[in-house]
Amino acid sequence: MRAFLVACLVVLCGWLPAATAQDLSALARLEPAASSITDRGDALEITLSLSQPVPWRVRLADDPRRLVMDFREVDWSTLPDVAQDSRHITAIHAGSFRPGWSRVVMELAAPLVVDQAQMATGQGAIVTLRLLPADEASFAAAAALPEPPDWALPPAADLPPPVLRGAGPLTVVLDPGHGGIDPGAERDGHTEADLMLTFARELKEVLVRDGGFNVVLTREEDVFVPLETRTSIARAAGAHVFLSLHADALAEGEAVGATIYTLADEASDEAARALAERHDRDDLLSGLDLSQQDDLVATVLMDMARTETKPRIDRLAVTLRESISGAGLKMHRHPIQQAGFSVLKSPDIPSVLIELGFLSSASDLERLLDPDWRAAMTAAIRDGLRAWSAQDAALAGLVRGD
Ligand SMILES: [Zn+2]
Numbered sequence: 001m002r003a004f005l006v007a008c009l010v011v012l013c014g015w016l017p018a019a020t021a022q023d024l025s026a027l028a029r030l031e032p033a034a035s036s037i038t039d040r041g042d043a044l045e046i047t048l049s050l051s052q053p054v055p056w057r058v059r060l061a062d063d064p065r066r067l068v069m070d071f072r073e074v075d076w077s078t079l080p081d082v083a084q085d086s087r088h089i090t091a092i093h094a095g096s097f098r099p100g101w102s103r104v105v106m107e108l109a110a111p112l113v114v115d116q117a118q119m120a121t122g123q124g125a126i127v128t129l130r131l132l133p134a135d136e137a138s139f140a141a142a143a144a145l146p147e148p149p150d151w152a153l154p155p156a157a158d159l160p161p162p163v164l165r166g167a168g169p170l171t172v173v174l175d176p177g178h179g180g181i182d183p184g185a186e187r188d189g190h191t192e193a194d195l196m197l198t199f200a201r202e203l204k205e206v207l208v209r210d211g212g213f214n215v216v217l218t219r220e221e222d223v224f225v226p227l228e229t230r231t232s233i234a235r236a237a238g239a240h241v242f243l244s245l246h247a248d249a250l251a252e253g254e255a256v257g258a259t260i261y262t263l264a265d266e267a268s269d270e271a272a273r274a275l276a277e278r279h280d281r282d283d284l285l286s287g288l289d290l291s292q293q294d295d296l297v298a299t300v301l302m303d304m305a306r307t308e309t310k311p312r313i314d315r316l317a318v319t320l321r322e323s324i325s326g327a328g329l330k331m332h333r334h335p336i337q338q339a340g341f342s343v344l345k346s347p348d349i350p351s352v353l354i355e356l357g358f359l360s361s362a363s364d365l366e367r368l369l370d371p372d373w374r375a376a377m378t379a380a381i382r383d384g385l386r387a388w389s390a391q392d393a394a395l396a397g398l399v400r401g402d
Pocket residue numbers: 177178184185192246247248279
């Protein structure tokens with residue numbers, strides 16, 4: 001195929017000049033089988049195969065963040081058939097925009113800038129776009145490039161309904177431990193249940209405000225929620241990741257600092273084993289029997305799912321540890337531990353339990369009550385989730401052989 005560059009770096013030249021065939025006779029068609037919208041590492045890569053070359057251009061727009069592509073008449077009716085698995089895209093709109101022109105708008109979950117944009121022509125035309133993550137300022141600068149006359153973007157409210165749902169942002173389910181008749185650990189009039197609800201609400205706000213995350217809480221108030229229901233809520237929400245938040249009391253030793261627990265049959269030590277058992281016991285005392293056995297087939301299937309999920313959970317624990325300790329926040333001397341926490345038993349949802357501190361430690365309680373410390377901790381968890389999700393997406397691509 002003879003390839004020549006129609007476009008150039010959009011960040012440098014803004015709107016791309018209309019080029020190539022001006023004598024359009026037939027409507028160009030999109031070939032969905034040869035087109036794709038996918039993540040490659042951190043980058044978003046878009047390939048659109050058209051039946052013939054057409055003039056086109058691309059730009060970014062803000063509020064909400066969008067990638068906007070205009071093409072001389074293209075029939076986009078096959079766009080829903082294009083393989084689309086990008087986490088960067090939350091929705092795609094397409095349709096006629098003005099006489100002779102069609103428009104495709106992709107809503108972006110986080111700031112991206114255009115790294116490459118080109119159309120290779122031969123029998124038909126292949127448009128390839130590559131976008132890379134950027135900070136807010138770079139995105140705003142790229143989106144603020146001047147409009148040519150008569151090409152003002154319509155307000156977002158005027159967009160047609162999405163034709164294609166993106167893989168979208170990461171859905172994080174936050175599980176504030178305990179609640180209602182089960183207050184969890186208590187000290188100086190403070191309960192673990194209350195402290196975790198406050199922390200979960202603040203963490204949710206940070207994750208939602210800073211973009212890129214959907215967040216669901218397993219409880220929004222001081223109510224009892226059985227452990228099994230917590231994992232069911234995660235499943236119903238389509239959770240990509242599950243974080244259970246606790247600040248228990250440990251009688252033995254001098255437990256201090258944040259600890260990340262992953263699920264294992266073998267507990268790291270006696271304290272970890274006792275902690276997991278206590279949570280199950282609290283659950284039983286609250287009236288729910290978790291003792292029913294899974295049948296053999298279900299157990300085998302769950303084991304298979306766990307085998308795939310296990311390395312993803314291990315990486316989640318490591319990236320959270322790195323971002324928390326990297327932010328200079330106090331961690332336990334064994335920052336990653338294992339125990340058989342029932343709430344972590346979803347076989348296919350990466351789940352960890354974070355002991356943000358221990359109420360048995362006066363200094364940990366002081367930190368949990370300090371809004372500045374909580375702000376630092378919520379930011380660290382956000383950064384850890386972002387790092388993990390980027391790494392997870394890149395590795396998923398490798399596994400699939402992309
Ligand atoms: Zn707890």
